[in-house]
Amino acid sequence: MLLPLSHTNSDPIISLRQEGAKICLMSPEQLRNKFPWINTEGVALASYGLEGEGWFDPWCLLQGLRRKVQSMGVIICQGEVTRFVSSLDCMKDVDGEEVTLKRIYEVHVKMNQSLEYQPVECAVVINAAGAWSGQVAALAGIGQGPPGTLKGTKLPVEPRKRYVYSWHCPQGPGLEAPLLVDTSGAYFRRDGLGHNYLGGCSPSEEEEPDPGDLEVDHDFFHHKVWPPLAQRIPVFEALKVQRAWAGYYDYNTFDQNGVVGPHPLVTNMYFATGFSGHGLQQAPAVGRAVAELVLNGQFQTINLNAFTFDRFFLGVKTEEFNII
Numbered sequence: 587m588l589l590p591l592s593h594t595n596s597d598p599i600i601s602l603r604q605e606g607a608k609i610c611l612m613s614p615e616q617l618r619n620k621f622p623w624i625n626t627e628g629v630a631l632a633s634y635g636l637e638g639e640g641w642f643d644p645w646c647l648l649q650g651l652r653r654k655v656q657s658m659g660v661i662i663c664q665g666e667v668t669r670f671v672s673s674l675d676c677m678k679d680v681d682g683e684e685v686t687l688k689r690i691y692e693v694h695v696k697m698n699q700s701l702e703y704q705p706v707e708c709a710v711v712i713n714a715a716g717a718w719s720g721q722v723a724a725l726a727g728i729g730q731g732p733p734g735t736l737k738g739t740k741l742p743v744e745p746r747k748r749y750v751y752s753w754h755c756p757q758g759p760g761l762e763a764p765l766l767v768d769t770s771g772a773y774f775r776r777d778g779l780g781h782n783y784l785g786g787c788s789p790s791e792e793e794e795p796d797p798g799d800l801e802v803d804h805d806f807f808h809h810k811v812w813p814p815l816a817q818r819i820p821v822f823e824a825l826k827v828q829r830a831w832a833g834y835y836d837y838n839t840f841d842q843n844g845v846v847g848p849h850p851l852v853t854n855m856y857f858a859t860g861f862s863g864h865g866l867q868q869a870p871a872v873g874r875a876v877a878e879l880v881l882n883g884q885f886q887t888i889n890l891n892a893f894t895f896d897r898f899f900l901g902v903k904t905e906e907f908n909i910i
C-alpha cells in the first residue's frame with residue numbers, strides 16, 4: 587500500500603513499524619524515482635508497505651470459512667432475526683442505583699419466503715449484522731432508555747452507501763501499481779492483468795448519499811474521484827470507466843471503528859460490527875477475539891478492550907488515521 591502524505595508527521599507510520607509492519611518512508615524524490623508515473627505535487631512524504639500486503643476475493647474467503655465451520659459441525663440457518671425474548675435481573679450498583687440486567691434466552695427467526703418464525707433457544711447472541719446491527723441491537727432494547735444513561739446509549743452503527751468504480755486504462759502503471767490512497771482520500775488499485783483498475787473515494791459528511799437504494803452515482807466519479815486521481819497519476823486522464831457498484835459500510839458514526847465484545851446491560855449479546863470499511867481485513871482477528879470472550883470470558887490473543895461498547899457511553903473515541 588502506498589500513501590502519499592501532504593504532511594511530514596510520520597508518527598502513525600512509526601508506531602505501525604514498532605508493531606512489526608514492514609513500511610518504508612519515502613521523500614517525494616524517492617517516490618518519483620520508484621514510481622515515475624506519480625505526480626508528487628503536494629506530497630511531503632510517502633509511506634510504502636514492503637511485505638505482508640495484498641488483496642483477496644471477500645466472497646471466496648466467506649465461502650471458505652462457511653465450508654470449514656460446517657465441516658466442524660456448525661449448523662447454518664438463514665432467516666431474519668425479528669425479536670429477542672429476555673429475562674430480567676434487578677440489582678444495585680456500588681452507588682446503590684438500581685440496574686436491570688437482561689439475558690436473551692430466545693430469538694425469533696423469520697424464515698425466508700415465509701410469515702412464520704422459528705423460536706431458537708440461545709445462551710449467547712453475537713450481533714454481527716453489519717450495517718443493520720444498530721437495528722438488531724434496538725430489538726434487544728439497546729438505546730431505549732433516558733438520554734445520557736447507559737440504557738439510553740444506542741449502538742451507533744448505520745448503513746452508509748459507498749461506490750466502487752472499475753476502469754480500463756492501457757497507458758496505466760500496470761503491474762507496478764500498489765494500492766494507492768491519495769492525499770485527497772481517493773484510492774485505486776490494479777484489478778487483474780488486463781490494464782483494469784478499481785477505486786473510489788469516501789464522501790464527506792455533507793455529501794453522504796441516501797442509503798435507501800444501491801444506485802451508483804456516476805457524477806461522483808467525475809467530480810470527486812477522477813480529478814484527484816488524474817492529477818496524481820496523469821496517465822489516468824485517458825481512463826474509461828467500464829462498470830461500477832455500490833455497497834453498504836457498517837458505519838460507526840461515533841469513531842469509525844469496530845465494536846467488539848459484550849453489551850454491559852444485555853449481558854449475553856456480543857458485538858462484532860461497526861468496521862466502517864475495514865471489516866474484511868479485521869474479520870479473522872475479530873472472530874477469534876469474540877470466540878475467546880465467549881469461551882474464556884476474556885480477550886487472550888489480542889487485547890481489544892479499546893473497542894468495547896462502553897466507549898459510546900463514556901465518550902472515549904478509538905480513532906484511527908489513514909483509513910478509507
Ligand SMILES: Cc1cc2nc3c(=O)[nH]c(=O)nc-3n(C[C@H](O)[C@H](O)[C@H](O)COP(=O)(O)OP(=O)(O)OC[C@H]3O[C@@H](n4cnc5c(N)ncnc54)[C@H](O)[C@@H]3O)c2cc1C
Pocket residue numbers: 665666667668714715716717718719722748749750832833834835836858859861862863864865866867868
Ligand atoms: C464498497 C466497499 C468496499 C470495502 N472495502 C473494504 C476493504 O478494502 N477492506 C476491508 O477490510 N473492508 C472493506 N469493506 C468493508 C467490509 O466489506 C465490511 O466491513 C464487512 O463486509 C463486514 O462484514 P460483516 O460480516 O460484519 O457484515 P456483513 O457482511 O454486512 O454481514 C452482515 C449480515 O447480517 C445479516 N443481517 C442483517 N440484519 C439481520 C437480521 N435482522 N437477521 C439476520 N441477519 C441479519 C445481513 O443480511 C448480512 O448477511 C468494504 C465495504 C464496501 C461497501
